[in-house]
Amino acid sequence: MNPTRQLRRGEMRHGTREALHGYGFVLIWIVGFSIFTLAPLVQTFIYSLNQVTVEATGVSTKFVEWANYSRALFTDPTFVELLIGYTIETLVSLPIILIFSLIIALFLNLEFKGKGLFRTIFFLPVVITSGPVIKELTEQGATSTAGLAQVQAVADFLAELPVSVRTPVEYLLTSFVLILWFSGVQILIYLSSLQKIDKSLYEAAAIDGASAWESFWKITLPSLTPTTLVIAIYTIITLSHFSENKVLKYIYGQTYAVEGGIGYASAMSFVYFLVLATILALAFLLLRPSASPRSA
Amino acid sequence: MNRDQLAHWKGVLFGNRTSYGVVFTAILYALLIAIGFVYLYPLLFMFVTSLKSPDDLLNPMVQWVPTELFLGNYEKAFKVLDYLATLASSALVSVVPSLIQTLVCSVVGYGLARYQFPGKTLMIGLILATFVIPAQSTVIPQMLTYRDLGLLGSLWSLILPALGAQGFNSAIFILIFYQTFLSLPKVLEEAARLDGASDLEIFIRVGLPAAAPAFIVSIIFSIVWYWNETYLTVVFLEGGVQTLPMQLSKFVQAYENLYPPGVVNVLDRLNEAVKLAGTFLNILPLLAMYFVLQRWFVESVERSGITGE
Numbered sequence: 221m222n223p224t225r226q227l228r229r230g231e232m233r234h235g236t237r238e239a240l241h242g243y244g245f246v247l248i249w250i251v252g253f254s255i256f257t258l259a260p261l262v263q264t265f266i267y268s269l270n271q272v273t274v275e276a277t278g279v280s281t282k283f284v285e286w287a288n289y290s291r292a293l294f295t296d297p298t299f300v301e302l303l304i305g306y307t308i309e310t311l312v313s314l315p316i317i318l319i320f321s322l323i324i325a326l327f328l329n330l331e332f333k334g335k336g337l338f339r340t341i342f343f344l345p346v347v348i349t350s351g352p353v354i355k356e357l358t359e360q361g362a363t364s365t366a367g368l369a370q371v372q373a374v375a376d377f378l379a380e381l382p383v384s385v386r387t388p389v390e391y392l393l394t395s396f397v398l399i400l401w402f403s404g405v406q407i408l409i410y411l412s413s414l415q416k417i418d419k420s421l422y423e424a425a426a427i428d429g430a431s432a433w434e435s436f437w438k439i440t441l442p443s444l445t446p447t448t449l450v451i452a453i454y455t456i457i458t459l460s461h462f463s464e465n466k467v468l469k470y471i472y473g474q475t476y477a478v479e480g481g482i483g484y485a486s487a488m489s490f491v492y493f494l495v496l497a498t499i500l501a502l503a504f505l506l507l508r509p510s511a512s513p514r515s516a
Numbered sequence: 517m518n519r520d521q522l523a524h525w526k527g528v529l530f531g532n533r534t535s536y537g538v539v540f541t542a543i544l545y546a547l548l549i550a551i552g553f554v555y556l557y558p559l560l561f562m563f564v565t566s567l568k569s570p571d572d573l574l575n576p577m578v579q580w581v582p583t584e585l586f587l588g589n590y591e592k593a594f595k596v597l598d599y600l601a602t603l604a605s606s607a608l609v610s611v612v613p614s615l616i617q618t619l620v621c622s623v624v625g626y627g628l629a630r631y632q633f634p635g636k637t638l639m640i641g642l643i644l645a646t647f648v649i650p651a652q653s654t655v656i657p658q659m660l661t662y663r664d665l666g667l668l669g670s671l672w673s674l675i676l677p678a679l680g681a682q683g684f685n686s687a688i689f690i691l692i693f694y695q696t697f698l699s700l701p702k703v704l705e706e707a708a709r710l711d712g713a714s715d716l717e718i719f720i721r722v723g724l725p726a727a728a729p730a731f732i733v734s735i736i737f738s739i740v741w742y743w744n745e746t747y748l749t750v751v752f753l754e755g756g757v758q759t760l761p762m763q764l765s766k767f768v769q770a771y772e773n774l775y776p777p778g779v780v781n782v783l784d785r786l787n788e789a790v791k792l793a794g795t796f797l798n799i800l801p802l803l804a805m806y807f808v809l810q811r812w813f814v815e816s817v818e819r820s821g822i823t824g825e
Contacts, residue, residue: 238631241715245627246639248620249690252680256658257646263657279660327548332541339814341552344559347806347813348799350744352765356795357558360565360788397558400551408814461650463747471652472747482656489652496650 268486281483288487291480299488302467303495305387310459310499312388313399317455318448321403325410326440339408346404351463354398402458406451413447414440449507456503460496467492566590566793573789589793592784596771597763597794603801606743606759613674614738617683618731624681625693626723630705640694647687651747659751669756674748684741684748689734696730697723732812736805743802760798767794 243250268288270281292299328339378386392399417440425435459465471492475485527537565573569586593599628636658677662668667676677683681690700723708718724731746761753759763770771786806813 235632239633242627242631242633242636244715245631245719246624246633248679249624249627249639249643249681252620252677252682253642253646256677256680256682257649257654260654260657261649264653267656274660278664324551327544330544332544336814338548338552340810341555343814344806345555347740348744348802350761350798351746352761353744353795353798356764356767356791357562360561360792397554400555401558457648463745468650468652468747472751475656485652486656489650493650493653497648500648 264486265490267483268490270483272482272486274482279482284483288480288484289491291484292488292491299467299470299491302470303492306460306465306467307495307499308388309391310456312391313402313459314452314455314503316392316399317403317406318452320400321406321451322410322444322448324403324407325414328407328411329414339411342407343404345401349401354464358395358398402455405458406455409447409451409454410444413444417443445507445509449504449509452503452507453500456496456499460499562792562796565789566593566796568789570787570789573787589789590797592771592775592790593794593797596767596774596790597760597797598758599797602758602760602763605757606761606801609671609674609749609753609757609759610739610742612671613678613683614735614742616675617678617681617686617738618689618734620679620681620683621686621689621734622693622724622727622731623719625690626697626719628690628694629697629700630723643687643690646682647685655748655751662752669753671753671757673752674742684738684745689738692730692734693727696727700726736809736812739805740802760801764794764798767791 267281269283269285271284271287273280273282324342328335328342378390381389421439422435425439430438462468467488471485471488474480474488475482477484564580564582566589567586568582569584569588572582572584572586575583628640658673659668662673667673674683678686704722704726705718708722713721743759744761746759746765749757749759749762750765753762768786768791771790775784775786777785
């Protein structure tokens with residue numbers, strides 16, 4: 221087709237036609253996003269600025285400005301406490317999950333018999349983990365590491381620690397298995413990135429006299445930086461959206477509470493969203509691939 | 517022993533160019549088995565405890581091997597969960613939205629990967645944002661709308677968002693399809709276009725078959741995630757359809773309805789063995805699915821765009 225040719229009436233430029241066809245495919249998402257995400261998000265924000273009462277006929281709202289937010293942050297002691305607990309738990313779990321899944325992935329990247337079996341075991345929790353299942357297992361004591369936290373010496377040692385250190389350590393001891401259970405997808409993502417690293421890099425390094433240890437720090441780890449960022453974000457979001465998350469349970473409970481109700485719960489969900497976004501931003505700043513050229 | 521022999525045995529023990537050596541291999545297996553045990557410990561604990569009779573539970577000598585094969589806990593849990601009915605609705609709740617969500621996400625992912633249009637970068641950014649936004653920030657207005665429409669408690673409240681590619685973890689599936697279709701050679705598309713195929717026909721004839729692995733990944737992960745999802749199902753379905761996890765989360769209440777605590781004899785009181793039998797019944801279908809489709813679960817994550825690059 222001659223591009224300089226005069227366009228006849230009803231005929232479109234190639235780019236425009238392509239764009240229109242593209243919109244045709246993604247239109248369903250645009251509609252869905254507007255109805256099921258954007259509109260409810262805006263509506264929830266409006267609710268958060270109001271006192272909301274649900275009646276049989278509909279919903280009545282009374283504008284209260286930022287009262288719900290100030291209640292969440294300054295008056296309600298439970299919410300802030302849960303929020304801090306959630307932040308600590310996430311910040312403690314994240315490095316453990318990252319390091320643990322990297323180590324397991326490094327193991328599984330080796331050649332040995334029965335590799336598939338171990339891969340199957342480490343991925344299993346991803347399939348069966350749901351809120352109620354985890355809740356039952358935790359309540360029956362199936363998830364703490366053989367009662368390590370109950371050993372007297374450990375308990376004595378913990379009692380000596382200041383609260384700010386004790387809380388994360390206790391969390392670690394009682395939920396160790398659970399933290400590992402959240403590593404299934406992460407292990408596989410690391411494993412696939414490890415397999416993509418160019419083998420010739422290691423050969424070249426070995427010829428230059430680098431030990432396996434040096435190769436790990438100079439080749440493997442830098443190559444995995446982008447993957448680590450993806451995994452960190454995925455992990456933070458999975459932990460934050462998990463239905464047994466205490467903050468989420470509290471917000472859910474408040475939705476149906478007589479006092480506060482929907483307006484208050486909406487305000488809290490936005491505060492929670494902001495905290496989650498802050499943690500994500502923090503992870504991004506810490507783990508982003510450095511802009512400076514690696515082999516300068 | 518001469519030097520060569522020494523070097524040989526050193527190689528056997530500590531590894532050389534071709535093998536890792538006995539010592540290293542032994543350490544590797546020991547570590548993996550230990551970690552594997554920690555991983556499986558909750559499941560083993562659950563399974564063993566669920567087979568214990570009330571006597572075994574009280575007997576401190578019985579740890580890992582129950583004295584008899586006691587299936588009474590399963591009988592009770594089966595009744596309390598109303599297992600067959602709940603299983604059927606759980607299957608429905610996870611399979612129907614999953615199929616719809618997968619199909620819609622494939623269409624959207626294809627559009628993003630194969631066409632250039634203004635606002636595409638913004639759209640990809642918004643898709644990622646939908647993955648970050650907690651459900652809590654969008655669920656209440658939806659619930660009120662469904663209430664007004666009389667859809668609360670019915671499957672439609674999960675199907676409608678899936679139809680708009682806003683189902684559970686839709687963002688991940690859109691990105692998987694986006695990755696898959698990006699790597700599809702343009703030549704195939706052009707050949708079909710020369711044959712006079714329309715855009716939709718090209719998608720169906722060229723795109724869909726090439727994306728078969730992505731479809732399998734999406735469907736199985738959707739099913740698993742919908743099956744395990746409790747927040748949305750409780751908000752949208754409570755009072756209507758009952759799924760297994762929902763029923764498990766109110767196990768105590770349901771048990772006491774069937775076996776009132778003041779009326780039944782001591783041995784029929786609710787104990788942890790019955791609860792864990794209920795938990796095991798809950799994950800049994802997923803375990804079965806996992807072991808049948810195991811290869812797909814594991815390989816898929818490695819091959820598809822879940823790696824998010």
